[in-house]
Amino acid sequence: MSAAPGAALSDTCPAGGGMAARIRGHDWAATPLGPLPSWPSTLRSALDLCLSAAFPTAVYWGPDLRLFYNDAWAPIPAERHPWALGRPAVEVWSDIWEVVGPQFRHVLETGEGFSTFEQMLPIRRGGRVQETFWNYSLTPIRGEDGTVTGVLNQGHEITDQVHATRRQAFRLDLERRLRDIGEPDDVIATAQALLGEHLGANRVGYGEVDAGALRYFTTTNNWTDGTVPPRHGTHDLEAFGPEILGALRRGETLVIDDVRADPRTAMPRAVAAFAAIETASVVTSTLLKNGRMQAALYVHAREPRSWARGDVALVEEVAERIWSAVERANAEAALRTSEERYRSLVEATAAIVWDAPASGAFEEPQPHWSAFTGQSWDELKGHGFLDAIHPEDRDRVADLWARAVETRSPYEAEYRLRRRDGAYRHMLARAVPIPDKSGAVGSWIGSHTDVHDLRVAEAELRRLNETLETQVDNRTAELLKAEEALRQAQKMEAIGQLTGGVAHDFNNLLTVVTGSLDIARRSLAAGDEARTQRLIDNALKGAQRAAALTQRLLAFSRRQPLAPRAVDVNELVTSMGADLLARTLGEAIHLETDAALDLWPAVADPNQLENAILNLAVNGRDAMAERAEARLTIRTANREIDAGIAAAAGIAPGRYVEIAVSDTGAGIPPEAMTRIFEPFYTTKEQGKGTGLGLPTVFGFMKQSGGTVLIDSVVGSGTTVKLLLPVAETKPAAVPVARQGLAQGVAEDVRRADGGPLTVLVVEDQEAVGDLAEAVLVDAGYRVLRAPDGPRALAILADPAGAEVGLLFSDVVMPGGMSGLDLAREVGRRRPDLPVLLTTGYAHASLGLHGDASRGAEYPVLDKPYRRYDLLAKVRDVLGDQAAPARSWRSTG
CATH class of the missing domain: 3.90.20 (Hemagglutinin Ectodomain; Chain B)
Structure with missing residues (x-):
């Protein structure tokens, strides 16, 4: 629905604002959207919502997603504003379309909303690509017909929040990592690596400045990401120009986004110095202590970069942290020797603290031990402490203690120790050797920690x-x-x-x-x-x-065997049209065919495919019974089915041959479409349909690896599309449509030697056997009868059985021998005797697959059959073994 003539945006959105004015003043007639008054009401409503919102909001409209946005959203495109207004989204966001394009397509194709949090978008701003972070949502806008015609976008940038969160996490990680490092070089190396990885820098270095000239910077172990070489050694800071050296000496933090563009480093000497170390951007934090530059921390980048204020502050903070940590580490190193005994005692955790001589045998009372275990000094001295250990743990603990004493290595063991009240507690024992002045083990300091409750x-x-x-x-x-x-x-x-x-x-x-x-x-x-x-x-x-x-x-249950092969669908449809379809439709219905040129061959059972097309033609004929203009059209086409359509249709993506049968009938009501493939469901009048037509076609197509698609408009007609997979081989010639199965069947047969041919009919149902006998005798065959397999074998063993020229047997029979068993036994005894089986069951359920002409074991005639069906099948099986003769009837 379009807007009323003369409608203006102000009528839709009375809210003011710069963007509302820009939209009203834009020349939309030169765009695919057309003049503003012609815009659909859905678009005007969406813009009303957008321009009235206080939150950053944008509307993307039409197939190419043309952009509208409110004042709160205008800062987002930065220098692209106001150029972005009315532009396709792919032009506005070409730098990030690889990320956001699939998100928009998801909303347009599925009709589902999309939202994301902390989405990283590499947006170009100020001529450089910047890593930014966003929270935003994409909501489908539907037109009056229910289809998705646009997308509503709301969101805001959270880059500063994300960076702040990451910086805080970095601080906590740095604190944790530096806490337990005692060596100054390890402190520097750890802090440099953490800072370089966090900032995505190429090189980070911390060093000291000489106390005399205050121009020589020495670094011993700077970090790189592998793309630039390290800069170890002593370097003259004056090489970067007097302004740089002066700023560093004053304790200023040096921030240069681009050394070639910054006036402080634009002189050739400084540019050459930075080029020599492969650096285009730098942050350097100087540490002034007692009024003098003593150290500095630098961060280098190979490419120009805009340094965020938070990142600069973080470099300054890390520089101070390194200084403090190094100072602390140096102080701890100076005290380490004098505090060795005390530190060892602290590390041993003083739950039960004890000491022992180098031999490991106690020579002095242990008050903490005795207080816990209740052992007296006489019980404890030497290795008496082992008596307080649980008997099951005692030998193991003794071996561990002896090994530690012998190797002078730290001791650790967990075992059950008897408390003074007799209860055993799980204890963790640790001890470390304490060296004397000569470096040899002088004594042991140990402790026991109660871990019983934990275990x-x-x-x-x-x-x-x-x-x-x-x-x-x-x-x-x-x-x-x-x-x-x-x-x-x-x-x-x-x-x-x-x-x-x-x-x-x-x-x-x-x-x-x-x-x-x-x-x-x-x-x-x-x-x-x-x-x-x-x-x-x-x-x-x-x-x-x-x-x-x-x-x-049988077809609906998919038990009916198929004989798929390569089929020329155009030839099959043509052969049907002249006879089967024309006679089926009648003179009142005009039949049209539209065959695609260069049609791919399809994989299908041609007989079943013919039945499916005939079924659809009958449905179309019945649907057009009351129509003045009745036309049935059969079209063929090549189709490439992509993954999306294939998933919805339940087939594999790839190449398919499409057969579309269209009628100009009354169409299928929407409420019937959901049940159209249900068995026994029909919209036809009583007696005009079984409700198995379309379910049978659907079952056949699924069994063939294809599917059925239906498009129907009430009052206009219905199109049923059959999709069949493409064959890899060329099709054989399709036989001309049958003119009547009875034609060409001889009514009178004899053996090749002139005698009447004898058929042994094996059938347990007498009435069915009578029918078969009557048909065969009437056609000139001699007939012998048997009610089951054993009787049939007896007849064949009799001298009269030598005259039998064909075995015609039911499959399911009493007596423990099926027709298939009989056929195999006859094949063993008389391998030259032709066999024809008959059954009313599905072939697959009886172990029968296909027909003899298709590689099966024996030919099969399906029940019920008529006279010409039986005679035609007999002639097919006998081939040249029978010749015309006068009618001859058996009385046996």
Whole structure:
């Protein structure tokens, strides 16, 4: 919906502000958006919200996401404002489109909002790329038709907050890392590395300045990131120019973003000095102590860089921290020798403090030990302390103590020590050797720490964890059991619906068959041949519909075997159009075909594909029954299916052949579209549909690796698209559509030697066997009968069985021998005897796959079959073994 003629932005958004004025004054007629009064109401509403918001807000509109924003958002694009107004997003944010582009596409394609926090965006500002951080959200804007036509963006920059947080974390980490370092060189190396990594610098160095000339800077172990060489040794600061040296001597912090552009370093001498050390930007913090420059900390970058105030302050802070830490480390090093005995005692943790001579055998009373264990001096002296240790730990502790004494290495052991009340407590014992003036071990200082409560708590925690795992496993098992019960219930419900629908349709069909035959019998008795013929025709039609229903059930269940091969879809559709489709649609419906040039070959079972197309044509014909203009169009095309469409359709991405069948019928109501593939669901009138047509087509397409897509508009018509995978080989020629299976079947056959050919019919159902015998005898064959496999083998073993030229057997029979077993046994005894099997079951469920012509073990004739089906199949199996002869009927 467009805005009313003459509408202005001020009518939509009365709020003032510079951006509102800029939008009103912009020449929009020269843009794809067109004049402002023609803008859709959705866009005007979005701009109303945007310009009225106090929070930074922007609107991206249209296919190329043209940008609008309010005054609070204007500082975000920096120097791109106001140029960015009305520009496509990819032009405005070309430097960060690799990051934000996929986020916008996600919102446009899925209709889902997007938000992110602390998103790093490398934005170009002031001619340089800067690392910035943002919190922002992207919200879809939908038009009147519900499609996403724009994106609402709100957010703000948090670069300073992120840097402040990181600096604080850096300070805490620096404090923690420097706390326990005693050597001055280690303090300097650690601080330099941490600062360089935090700032992303190329080189960091700390050093001292000579006390005389105050111009020579000495550094011994500066840090680099590997892209520039280190600068060890003593360097003359005067090489960088008098202004630099003067600033450093005054204790100023030197901050240079670009040595070539800064007037203090622009002279050739300074530029050459910085180029020699591969430095284009620098921060140097000078340390003045007692009014004199004594040390400095520098940070170098190879490329020009804008140094944030917080980063400069951090360099100054680290310089002071290094100075203090180095001073402290030097003081600690000076005191370390005199405090060695005291420091060792502190490190041993004085829970139970004791000392022992170099031999490790106690020579003096130990008050703390005796107070805890209750041992007297007489019990403790020498190695008597071992008696207070738990018997299970005693030998181990004795070995550890003896090894420490022998190797003069620190001692540590954990064991159970008896308290004076008789209870054993877990104790952690530590001891260190104390050297005498000669460097040899003069004595031992040790301590025992009670860790009993800690070990008890750890054991309880382990027990709780084990119990928790058991509870989780039990709960998981219960959940899986409940899910399985639910699946079984759903399965039984689906089976109930399926069997109910099958029973309903079969009852209707059997009513036609049995009723027609019953009345036909009465009419036959009355001599009314015309009426009898009509009733028999009705019974045959009912039986044919029942057979079609079973075939659709097999196809729907995907148990019907397929014989996929490379198919020329254009040739198949052409061969169908002249006969099958034209006769199916009738003269009232105009049939059009639109074949794509250079159509790829498809992988499919051509017979099943023909049935699927015919099914869709019948659906289209029925949908156009009441239409004045009835036209059915079949189009073919090559299609490349990308990952997004493939995922939605449930197929693999790649190349497909599309067959689109379109009608000009009434269309499918929206409420029916959600159920269109449900079995037994139909929108046709009673008796005009089984509800298995589209489900059967869907099952066939899924079984073939493709899918079905439906597009329907009520009142205009429906298009059903079949997508089939592309074949890797060229298709064989498609046979011309069948003109009638009975044509060409000889009514009269003999063996090649002139005698009538004998067929052994093995069928446990007498009525079915009678039918087969009648058809075969009527066609000139001699027939022998057997009710099961063992009887058939007996006949074949009889001399009369030598005349049998074909075995025709049911598959499922009583007696413990199936038709497949019989065929294999006959093949073992008489490998030259042709075999034809018949069944009403799905082939796969009986171990039958395809047909003999497709590499299967034996040919199969599906039940129910008509006269011409049986005779045609027999002729196919016999090939040249039978020749025309006069009719001959067996009485056996």
